[in-house]
Every structure is written in structure tokens, then in C-alpha cells.
Amino acid sequence: MECGVSTASLFMRELNEDALTILKGLGIKTTEIFLATFSEYTEEFARILVERRGQMKVNSVHLLNTQFEPQLFGTHPRARADAYQILHTAMRAAQILGAKNYTFHAITRLKKNSAPSDFGKLAADFDSILQTCEAYGVQLCLENVHWALYNEPGIFQKIAAGCEKLRGVLDVKQARLSGYPYGMYIRDMEGKISHVHLSDVDECGKICLPGKGIFDFEECLRRLKDAGFDGALLIEVYARDYETYDQLKQSCNYLEELIYKIR
Secondary structure, three states: OEEEEEHHHHOOOOOHHHHHHHHHHHOOOEEEEEEOOHHHOOHHHHHHHHHHHOOOEEEEEEEOHHHOOHHHHOOOHHHHHHHHHHHHHHHHHHHHHOOOEEEEOOOEOOOOOOOOOOHHHHHHHHHHHHHHHHOOOOEEEEEOOOOEOOOOOOHHHHHHOOOOOOEEEEEHHHHHHHOOOHHHHHHHHOOOEEEEEEOEEOOOOOEEOOOOOOOOHHHHHHHHHHOOOOOEEEEOOOHHHOOOOHHHHHHHHHHHHHHHHHO
8 A cells, every 4th residue: 555645635725736746845655636627637737747746656637527527428419429528638638647547426416316227327338438548548446425426335336247347446535424334335346446535534523634533544444455455545635624735744654654554
């Protein structure tokens, strides 16, 4: 396992290029880049980020779900075609960045009838999206998100049954918000977890940096290890959940000590 920080943790405090400069300066070794809008999906912008990242590894990219991901599953031919064009552009950017994983939310659950009923068709759509990503050397990785497609344990296995190469992303914050224990998601994605999003929570339920709250990270990392996970642990909090950038590095150091402890 290795520890890193997502640029989402600096969202609305810094633009992506400046966030990479800051994380590099802190000595962070691994990151996920949260590309937040269409102008950031381009080759030109990706090359700017490459210059800023230095030797820092880009584990994954995370795109703004509502801009086009739901339309990849739609039936309107023009909307679907446009969504795929955006996907191609974004995956080319990921390829330039050296990212091997795409953190994916898929369909949003904004309507009461948004829950999928035909997992066979859904898996076929996933397989088509996955093949597009693979053409750029990127893995498609479905994240558990309480307001999106994968909002309860069991859904990943149903999709993966028809899309065997699909990988998963565990987000402990989203597991808590969904009302299910994160361990249920680990079991659901066991053997296929690509990377993990970590955050802590205090006694009042407020999100904070790992090591600053009451979440049992040692237990979590042991469960991940037992499930065969050996990937990136990415700190992902909101900009309001910490004060100084040095605290991001301190949190990363805390997790690295735990990684060393459970080896």
C-alpha cells in the first residue's frame, strides 16, 4: 500500500495546477487529480499538469460526474455520442498524466425511479465504457457513492458479473453516508479494489483528516489487506476540513506509519 492525497482535498482553495505544486512541495508521492470541468479534460491542460507534478505519481483521475457520465448510459443517440467524445478526450488526458485508473460514479440517483432494474444491460454499458478507457491504458473503477449508482453493497458484484474487468474504489466517507458499514463494501469488491479514498470523522460526525478523529484506520487497513488490497490510499477531504497544507502531510505520515505496522 502507498499513501497519497487527492487534489479534491484542495478544491476551491487552489486550481489543479497549483494544487499539484503544493502537494509536490509537501513531499506527497501519489495523487488523484480531480479534473473539474471540460477545459481540464484537454491534452493541453494535461501537459501543464505533467510539468507541475514533477516525479509525483498520478494514480488516478476523477471527473465531475454530472457533466457527462450519466449520459454514457442514456438512450438519446446524440447525448450518448457527445458523452463518449468527452470520455475519449478525458482518457487521453489521463494517458498523458500517466494515470492508470479512472474513479467513476456512473448514473446519478436524482429521481425515485433512477435505480437500475436490468443489470445485464447495465453491465453491457459498463463494458463498452471500459473498453474505451482501456484503449488509453486506463482502468474503469466504480466508486461507492451514496447519491450515485453504487449506493449499497451488492451492486458492484451484480455489474462485475457481466463486466469482469471492472475495478472498484472504496470511499469510507461515502460508505458511512450510505448507512452501510464500509466492511460490506470491501467484501463486495474483494479482490478488485483499485484504490481507496480515506477521511476521518470526529465525535460530532464532522469530517476531518485521517488521524484527527475517531475512525479506526488500523482495523480498516487490516481489512483491506485481508481482502488482497495493495494499492493507493488517497486522502480525500473537503477544503473546509483542515486548516494548513502541512496537516495533509502529517496525515499522510500517520497513514504511512500504519501501513508499516501492518506489513
